Amino acid sequence: MTKSKVDEKAELPVEDKLKALFELQQIDSKIDKIKIVRGELPLEVRDLEDVVAGMETRVNNFNEEIKNLEGYITDKKNSMKDSASSIKKYEAQQNKVRNNREYDSLSKEIEYQNLEAQLAEKKIKEAKANILSKQEIIESSVEELKGRKKDLKVKKEELDEIIEETQKEEDALLKKSKVAQQKIEDRLLNAYGRIRNNVRNGLAVVTVQRDACGGCFNKIPPQRQLDIRMHKKIIVCEHCGRILVDPSLSGEVPVIAPVSVEKEKSVKKAKAKV
Secondary structure: OOOOHHHHHHOOOHHHHHHHHHHHHHHHHHHHHHHHHHOOHHHHHHHHHHHHHHHHHHHHHHHHHHHHHHHHHHHHHHHHHHHHHHHHHHHHHHOOOOOHHHHHHHHHHHHHHHHHHHHHHHHHHHHHHHHHHHHHHHHHHHHHHHHHHHHHHHHHHHHHHHHHHHHHHHHHHHHHHHHHHOOOOHHHHHHHHHHHHHOOOOOOEEEEEOOEEOOOOOEOOHHHHHHHHHOOOOEEOOOOOOEEEOHHHHOOOOOOOOOOHHHHHHHHHHHHHO
């Protein structure tokens, strides 16, 4: 019965697991550098796109409001025409009345229609003033929108240029990252991803340099350094939680700090016991 790939990954020697993790870290760090080269440009472009879309929506809304106000003015003008027509009709009827009661009734209708016409005229003036106010806002918004669109075009061109220069390299590295991830068991891969998300520089796997963690630069006790060099278990920094590897494992030339005679003897004794 053949073993599953998950079992094979889990049974790999710790040294191989550490090498795979460090290889993945090296690849992901190169991807991080490419993203740093792009800097804040993608965010700036996204923000400008949101601003432009918001301003376009605002201008469109104002234009729609102006259109509605113009329709409202047309209705009020028609209302004024109806009032004028009614006044003429009532005035003509006044000339044919037989008593004061009918005359007074028609007079009240004429007065009412005059008030309706005056009110309609007032509403028209208010609507026209509202239109002028909105048109001024639209004009200033359109000018600002032109500037924003110009900025967006420049930023997009700049971003496209950087992406064009780095996209091939990034795509190749992303493929390598996926291949490297396939060598690592899920438990370790999840831990690696969690550490990368929790640290500012994205370094989840670091080497020991000058007796210190290569991530947070806190000192590592001699016995813990020995354990790291033995590659028998996965060890994390007790200060920052990063996975620690020996420089020789990563292919780096170790930076050796001055070692006291007593410390050298204790390391040799520990090696002899192992």
